[in-house]
Amino acid sequence: MLPHGGNxxxxxxxxxxxxxxxxxxxxxxxxxxxxxxAGDAWQRLPEADPLLxxxxxxxxxxxxxxxxxxxxxxxxxxxRLFAPCRVLVASPTYGEHAHGWxxxxxxxxxxxxAGFEGALxxxxxxxxxxxxxxxxxxxxxxxxxxxxxxxxxRGGVLVVDEAFADVDPAxxxxxxxxxxxxIVLRSVGKFFGLAGLRLGxxxxxxxxxxxxxxxxxxWTVSGPAQAIGRAAxxxxxxxxxxxxxxxxxxxxxxxxxxxxxxxxxxxxLFAWWPQADPACLHAHFARHGLWLRLFxxxxxxxxxxxxxxxxxxxxxxxxLASYEATP
Numbered sequence: 001m002l003p004h005g006g007n008x009x010x011x012x013x014x015x016x017x018x019x020x021x022x023x024x025x026x027x028x029x030x031x032x033x034x035x036x037x038a039g040d041a042w043q044r045l046p047e048a049d050p051l052l053x054x055x056x057x058x059x060x061x062x063x064x065x066x067x068x069x070x071x072x073x074x075x076x077x078x079x080r081l082f083a084p085c086r087v088l089v090a091s092p093t094y095g096e097h098a099h100g101w102x103x104x105x106x107x108x109x110x111x112x113x114a115g116f117e118g119a120l121x122x123x124x125x126x127x128x129x130x131x132x133x134x135x136x137x138x139x140x141x142x143x144x145x146x147x148x149x150x151x152x153x154r155g156g157v158l159v160v161d162e163a164f165a166d167v168d169p170a171x172x173x174x175x176x177x178x179x180x181x182x183i184v185l186r187s188v189g190k191f192f193g194l195a196g197l198r199l200g201x202x203x204x205x206x207x208x209x210x211x212x213x214x215x216x217x218x219w220t221v222s223g224p225a226q227a228i229g230r231a232a233x234x235x236x237x238x239x240x241x242x243x244x245x246x247x248x249x250x251x252x253x254x255x256x257x258x259x260x261x262x263x264x265x266x267x268x269l270f271a272w273w274p275q276a277d278p279a280c281l282h283a284h285f286a287r288h289g290l291w292l293r294l295f296x297x298x299x300x301x302x303x304x305x306x307x308x309x310x311x312x313x314x315x316x317x318x319x320l321a322s323y324e325a326t327p
Contacts, residue, residue: 002095002096002099004025005022005024005025005026005293005303005305006022006024006025006027006195007024008020008022008291011286011291014286015286015287018289019289020289020290020291021289021290021291021307021308021312021315021316022291022305023290023291023292023293023304023305023306023307023312023316024291024292024293024303024305025195025293025305026133026134026164026190026267026269026270026293026303026305027189027190027193027195027269027305028190028191028192028193028242028246028269028306029193029305029306029307029308029309030193030242030245030246030308031192031193031194032192032193032194032228032231032232032235032238033238034194034228035227035228035231037224037227037228038227040223041223041224041226041227042223042224044223045219045223046219046221046222046223046225046226048067049226049227049230051230052067052226052229052230052233053065053067055229055230055233055234056186056201056229056233058233058234059233059234059239060172060174060175060184060186060201060203061172061174061175062174062175062177062178062184062186062201062203063175063177063178063203064177064178064203064204064205064206064209065201065202065203065209066201066202066204066209066212066213067199067200067201067220067221067226067229068199068200068201068202068216068220068221069198069199069200069220069221069222069225070187070189070198070199070200071161071163071185071186071187071200071201071202072096072200073198073200073216073220074185074200074202074212074216075096075097075100075161075185076096076100076103077212077215077216078100078159078183078202078212079100079101079103079104079106080104080215081208081211081212081215082104082106082124082125082157084104084105084106084107085106085107085124085125086106086107086109086122086123086124086125087101087106087107087108087109087123087124087125087126087127088108088109088110088111088116088119088120088122088123088125088126088127089101089108089109089110089111089126089127089128090110090111090112090113090116090126090127090128090129090132090137091110091111091112091113091298092110092134092135092295092297092298092299093127093128093129093132093133093134093135093161093299094129094133094134094161094163095297097127097129097159097161098110098127101125101127106125109122109123110298113128113132113137113139116128117143117147120147120150120151123151123156124151124155124156124157125151125156125157125158125159126147126151126156126157126158126159127158127159127161128144128158128159128160128161129160129161129162129163129164130144130160130161130162130165130171131164131165131267133161133163133164133270134266134270134272134293134295134299134301134303135265135266135272135299136265136266136267136270136272137265138171139171140171141170141171141172141173144158144160144171144173145173145176145182148173148176148179148181148182149179149181151181152179152180152181152182153181156181157181157182157183158181158182158183159183159184159185160173160182160183160184160185161185162174162184162185162186162187163185163186163187163190163200164187164190164191164267164269164270165186166190166191166192166239166243167191167243167246167247167250167267167268167269168243168247168267168268172184174186174203177203177204177205178204178205178206179205180205182204183202183203183204183208184202184203184204185200185201185202185203186200186201186202186203187199187200188200188201188229188232188233190269191242191246191269192232194228194232197225197228197229198221198222198225199221199225199226199228199229246268246269246306247268249268249306250266250267250268250269250271250306251268252313253270253271253304253306253307254266254271256313256316256317256320257271257273257304257320260320260321260323260324261324262275262320266303269305269306270303270304270305270306271303271304272295272299272301272302272303272304273301273302274300274301275300275301275302278294278295278296278300278301278302279294279296281302281323282294282302284319284322284323285302285319288315288318288319288322289315290315290316290319292304293305304316
């Protein structure tokens with residue numbers, strides 16, 4: 001399997017049982033407060049909950065949605081809906097996109113974000129993250145919709161992964177996802193700090209969602225996940241306060257790293273910066289009990305999520321200062 005963040009077991013195996021702070025996954029450190037659950041949430045088979053879909057439709061502005069066990073489930077299932085074809089992926093990005101389409105027998109080409117528009121003419125399916133993970137590139141809503149229309153005109157599809165779009169959703173295209181040629185992926189785990197819930201949504205035309213539901217099969221999202229997701233997606237007061245908090249924390253993180261010479265990009269939830277020798281700096285943070293995400297491929301650099309409390313902020317500050325001081 002491809003490497004991912006959140007792998008503290010690897011950190012412990014390599015560096016010992018330290019007082020670890022996991023900054024590797026780019027998730028909000030402030031989890032939505034899980035409400036009490038009805039007893040039958042654990043006892044019944046999880047029938048599809050129309051109230052969950054309605055809450056998600058209001059939150060994302062999407063006309064039609066399919067709940068899935070995290071967007072990763074959709075990333076693996078979507079390629080199986082299409083006959084082998086030419087797939088274009090804006091890169092560097094979340095590695096499971098290219099990997100999933102390759103596993104399903106498609107011919108995958110990766111191209112830079114700058115070269116993505118120029119390469120669309122040779123693709124049947126095109127995939128882009130907005131904002132991008134891990135580098136933070138952003139693509140204008142108008143451009144995404146124009147590309148989707150161009151692909152749809154020849155029977156193609158644009159897949160837009162908006163897993164990190166919740167803090168600043170202005171450029172989201174989920175509201176247009178019922179049109180031909182557009183599929184939008186949304187994640188509950190990132191913004192709501194509930195990665196263990198394994199809940200996400202696919203927004204697309206009803207016909208495509210019906211095919212995807214048949215491909216994934218029944219009971220894909222647990223009863224507890226549906227109940228918690230329904231509460232989180234409907235809690236507009238919590239969402240508004242959390243956007244403000246995460247925006248402020250994101251600005252603080254980027255400013256801290258900039259003071260120590262890291263030219264960052266990213267989002268409110270994470271900072272990413274290129275590094276000549278990212279493994280060396282990654283190991284330095286690890287020795288301080290800070291687990292960051294190492295990228296030593298096309299996105300050669302480090303990604304750092306938000307510290308969860310003031311103690312973690314101070315530990316990150318100290319680790320940065322001690323690295324600068326190392327002869």
